[in-house]
Amino acid sequence: MTDFAAIDAFIRANIPKSISELRELCGVPSVSSRHQSIEECASLVASMLRQRGFVVEVLPTDGGHPVVLGHVTGANPSRRLLFYNHYDVQPPEPLDLWNSPPFDLVERDGAVFARGSKDDKGEFVCRLAALDAVRAVTGFYPCDMVWLAEGEEEIGSPHLPSWIADHWDRLEADAAIWEEGGTEVDETPVVRLGARGLLYVELSVRSIPRDAHSGQANLLPNAAWRLVWALASIKGLDERVLIPGFYDDVRPPSPRQEELLLALPSNAADIRTEFDLAELLGGTREVDRAYFSPTCNIAGLVAGHQGEGTKTVIPAQALAKLDFRLVPDQKPNDIVAKLRTHLDVSGFKDVQIETLGAEPPGVTDADASIVKLTAEIGLEIYGKPARITPFTGGTTPMYLFTERGIPVVAPGVGWGTKNRAHSPNEFMRLKDFERAARHIARLAIRFAET
Amino acid sequence: MTDFAAIDAFIRANIPKSISELRELCGVPSVSSRHQSIEECASLVASMLRQRGFVVEVLPTDGGHPVVLGHVTGANPSRRLLFYNHYDVQPPEPLDLWNSPPFDLVERDGAVFARGSKDDKGEFVCRLAALDAVRAVTGFYPCDMVWLAEGEEEIGSPHLPSWIADHWDRLEADAAIWEEGGTEVDETPVVRLGARGLLYVELSVRSIPRDAHSGQANLLPNAAWRLVWALASIKGLDERVLIPGFYDDVRPPSPRQEELLLALPSNAADIRTEFDLAELLGGTREVDRAYFSPTCNIAGLVAGHQGEGTKTVIPAQALAKLDFRLVPDQKPNDIVAKLRTHLDVSGFKDVQIETLGAEPPGVTDADASIVKLTAEIGLEIYGKPARITPFTGGTTPMYLFTERGIPVVAPGVGWGTKNRAHSPNEFMRLKDFERAARHIARLAIRFAET
Numbered sequence: 001m002t003d004f005a006a007i008d009a010f011i012r013a014n015i016p017k018s019i020s021e022l023r024e025l026c027g028v029p030s031v032s033s034r035h036q037s038i039e040e041c042a043s044l045v046a047s048m049l050r051q052r053g054f055v056v057e058v059l060p061t062d063g064g065h066p067v068v069l070g071h072v073t074g075a076n077p078s079r080r081l082l083f084y085n086h087y088d089v090q091p092p093e094p095l096d097l098w099n100s101p102p103f104d105l106v107e108r109d110g111a112v113f114a115r116g117s118k119d120d121k122g123e124f125v126c127r128l129a130a131l132d133a134v135r136a137v138t139g140f141y142p143c144d145m146v147w148l149a150e151g152e153e154e155i156g157s158p159h160l161p162s163w164i165a166d167h168w169d170r171l172e173a174d175a176a177i178w179e180e181g182g183t184e185v186d187e188t189p190v191v192r193l194g195a196r197g198l199l200y201v202e203l204s205v206r207s208i209p210r211d212a213h214s215g216q217a218n219l220l221p222n223a224a225w226r227l228v229w230a231l232a233s234i235k236g237l238d239e240r241v242l243i244p245g246f247y248d249d250v251r252p253p254s255p256r257q258e259e260l261l262l263a264l265p266s267n268a269a270d271i272r273t274e275f276d277l278a279e280l281l282g283g284t285r286e287v288d289r290a291y292f293s294p295t296c297n298i299a300g301l302v303a304g305h306q307g308e309g310t311k312t313v314i315p316a317q318a319l320a321k322l323d324f325r326l327v328p329d330q331k332p333n334d335i336v337a338k339l340r341t342h343l344d345v346s347g348f349k350d351v352q353i354e355t356l357g358a359e360p361p362g363v364t365d366a367d368a369s370i371v372k373l374t375a376e377i378g379l380e381i382y383g384k385p386a387r388i389t390p391f392t393g394g395t396t397p398m399y400l401f402t403e404r405g406i407p408v409v410a411p412g413v414g415w416g417t418k419n420r421a422h423s424p425n426e427f428m429r430l431k432d433f434e435r436a437a438r439h440i441a442r443l444a445i446r447f448a449e450t
Numbered sequence: 451m452t453d454f455a456a457i458d459a460f461i462r463a464n465i466p467k468s469i470s471e472l473r474e475l476c477g478v479p480s481v482s483s484r485h486q487s488i489e490e491c492a493s494l495v496a497s498m499l500r501q502r503g504f505v506v507e508v509l510p511t512d513g514g515h516p517v518v519l520g521h522v523t524g525a526n527p528s529r530r531l532l533f534y535n536h537y538d539v540q541p542p543e544p545l546d547l548w549n550s551p552p553f554d555l556v557e558r559d560g561a562v563f564a565r566g567s568k569d570d571k572g573e574f575v576c577r578l579a580a581l582d583a584v585r586a587v588t589g590f591y592p593c594d595m596v597w598l599a600e601g602e603e604e605i606g607s608p609h610l611p612s613w614i615a616d617h618w619d620r621l622e623a624d625a626a627i628w629e630e631g632g633t634e635v636d637e638t639p640v641v642r643l644g645a646r647g648l649l650y651v652e653l654s655v656r657s658i659p660r661d662a663h664s665g666q667a668n669l670l671p672n673a674a675w676r677l678v679w680a681l682a683s684i685k686g687l688d689e690r691v692l693i694p695g696f697y698d699d700v701r702p703p704s705p706r707q708e709e710l711l712l713a714l715p716s717n718a719a720d721i722r723t724e725f726d727l728a729e730l731l732g733g734t735r736e737v738d739r740a741y742f743s744p745t746c747n748i749a750g751l752v753a754g755h756q757g758e759g760t761k762t763v764i765p766a767q768a769l770a771k772l773d774f775r776l777v778p779d780q781k782p783n784d785i786v787a788k789l790r791t792h793l794d795v796s797g798f799k800d801v802q803i804e805t806l807g808a809e810p811p812g813v814t815d816a817d818a819s820i821v822k823l824t825a826e827i828g829l830e831i832y833g834k835p836a837r838i839t840p841f842t843g844g845t846t847p848m849y850l851f852t853e854r855g856i857p858v859v860a861p862g863v864g865w866g867t868k869n870r871a872h873s874p875n876e877f878m879r880l881k882d883f884e885r886a887a888r889h890i891a892r893l894a895i896r897f898a899e900t
Contacts, residue, residue, distance in 0.1 A: 215844030224748035232682035298674035305750035309483030393665030
């Protein structure tokens with residue numbers, strides 16, 4: 001019988017040590033979009049894992065930042081748990097909005113402030129704290145563990161899929177703990193089971209070699225009109241995507257997902273209030289159900305005169321950025337091919353498509369034992385029943401594991417949308433850190449017993 | 451008997467002085483849409499006219515940029531010629547496409563390059579050069595002259611109509627020389643008898659208080675989509691404007707205009723070559739006939755993420771600039787009212803319309819004596835019979851004179867569509883400048899004799 005009280009006490013007593021390790025990690029400004037301090041940060045992460053008995057390699061990717069891969073054996077070698085984190089961070093700008101230097105972690109009002117203090121160095125150190133406590137109290141790690149820490153998450157993990165394919169034999173596990181997690185703003189623990197995929201394309205039209213005087217608008221093709229007509233052919237006023245075959249592979253919620261949806265409260269009213277809307281798009285009331293539908297979003301438009309006042313010009317070029325959030329079993333490559341065919345058939349061969357991002361959706365089996373376990377422990381730690389959301393609106397590459405049959409959960413340090421990840425004055429509350437470490441420690445032990 | 455050879459020689463000898471004056475004028479960045487350097491440019495124009503004996507006033511308009519008004523008496527006080535120019539220019543953007551700074555006139559390969567080098571500062575200086583030569587050789591100006599130089603032509607002359615109505619007693623003349631003119635690309639002299647009107651509007655949509663994460667694209671209305679759908683409802687792929695009643699007041703060419711149209715060769719091939727097009731829009735072959743149809747042009751589009759790479763955002767706001775070129779008897783106010791009704795009826799009450807410019811079309815009587823005179827001198831200067839075009843694609847407020855019975859012609863410096871007016875690297879060839887100055891000098895003298 002594990003002495004969880006002793007584990008909890010160890011976590012609490014060692015918070016100063018955890019903060020010290022987090023300060024050291026946040027002090028390395030590993031901004032991936034600038035390729036800054038990447039090797040240094042990978043070495044530090046490797047060193048922290050080695051100190052804990054992990055056998056660690058820092059392995060190259062094909063032209064990208066290295067992956068830190070660690071393995072350790074535990075008391076039950078028939079169970080294996082994978083941790084995924086990333087050691088890179090977002091740029092700190094705008095610097096003038098920070099109350100203290102972004103790479104110099106400070107503690108204030110029960111929280112620590114630094115770039116990466118939450119996303120994702122705080123989560124990484126939280127997991128170390130949990131495992132330190134488990135080993136100190138029980139004498140062992142409970143099961144075999146794999147640790148994968150990549151250095152390109154904040155730039156879309158461009159080299160991770162092929163790296164994972166090449167190293168899959170060293171990554172197999174019974175379950176994976178995803179990069180970050182936590183509670184809703186009201187401190188209800190949340191277990192998120194899926195993330196939509198993303199296809200991000202730029203559509204561009206060039207109609208004439210240079211902008212022309214609009215007195216010739218009867219004579220010269222206008223790139224902006226071509227783009228507008230092409231866009232209008234892609235989605236109708238009723239929000240229905242008009243690309244033939246777009247919805248072919250959309251899988252409706254399973255009976256189990258329906259069950260989870262029905263158990264969820266609607267947060268439509270909160271979103272309506274936040275965005276000052278009488279109603280959500282299409283009168284949506286069930287927000288979590290809406291995430292089971294794919295989207296086609298115009299993220300940007302540019303053509304011709306963009307300044308104040310008037311300029312009578314025929315734009316030679318027009319650009320649109322479009323993002324599609326995809327649901328199972330849609331595939332980015334298939335959707336981009338259908339988009340190309342649709343544009344060709346509709347008379348828009350002049351509209352060029354450049355793919356800027358492509359990630360499939362990923363969804364964890366709601367019946368996986370680790371899902372139930374994560375939710376149960378959430379109730380124990382936070383005193384509220386966990387909210388299990390079958391799918392979410394955003395995108396994260398958990399498909400890399402789920403499509404290989406590994407369930408993914410994400411107990412972690414987050415506090416709803418409040419941590420200012422990606423923004424100035426990113427922070428992590430120490431009470432969230434402590435509860436998340438307790439959550440992970442329990443999860444590792446009980447996962448090893450199942 | 452006037453010594454035209456001496457006039458021509460004077461013009462040629464004084465080209466360096468003319469370029470020097472043009473450099474000074476182009477150096478004042480009088481971008482009317484930004485209200486930039488307006489007073490400075492008006493003063494400089496006034497000063498150049500005063501140096502030539504004109505009595506000049508810089509007169510305010512009702513809330514707009516001032517008008518420069520000059521008068522001078524000539525040898526025949528029973529004839530009066532009006533010159534219309536504008537001292538404002540289009541914005542120089544995009545700056546990175548200029549080969550030299552836009553407001554720093556440079557001479558290269560027999561031409562001068564700068565914003566305004568042709569439109570309209572080049573034309574203004576050309577007229578000064580012509581009148582300097584006439585006065586130097588004959589000792590007099592040939593007749594009374596009025597000079598009107600406004601500062602808002604490039605933004606649709608919003609304050610000129612009421613200013614002209616208020617000052618009509620000081621503007622009456624027997625004929626007017628309009629802002630710009632010249633030859634076709636093949637150097638055939640051209641006399642243009644009409645100009646389309648212009649309605650310039652900004653359409654804007656705001657859907658939510660601020661940009662949002664596109665993971666919520668099922669839930670939140672996207673301003674860019676609303677704008678795209680609204681625009682697609684305004685004009686179809688076949689270029690037909692879909693606003694009910696838009697074509698109601700379009701008057702077909704008169705028998706005299708048909709006669710002029712039939713005498714015109716098509717310059718479709720030149721325009722195709724210039725813009726590298728297999729064919730003009732809608733397969734147009736009769737360019738001059740096309741100008742008898744109105745247009746609806748998207749001059750600019752802006753929404754959301756406009757930079758490099760990806761940003762997954764739902765734009766809260768979207769803007770389009772639209773310009774309509776209008777033909778007799780369309781009226782800007784009527785068209786904007788019909789647009790509003792159309793948007794309302796089509797479900798786009800959320801699309802706001804701001805009118806940024808409104809000018810009716812204007813047409814000169816093809817049988818006016820100054821038309822014949824301008825054409826005859828064109829043949830003498832360029833060695834080719836003049837092409838008399840009953841109507842043109844662009845807009846200029848010649849209606850302000852034509853609707854009061856004053857015929858308007860426009861001998862000038864232009865070289866077809868090649869001068870890149872409104873575009874980067876606007877230029878004027880010095881040989882065009884010289885011929886246009888000779889044309890104006892002859893026209894002023896012979897007009898005074900009729």
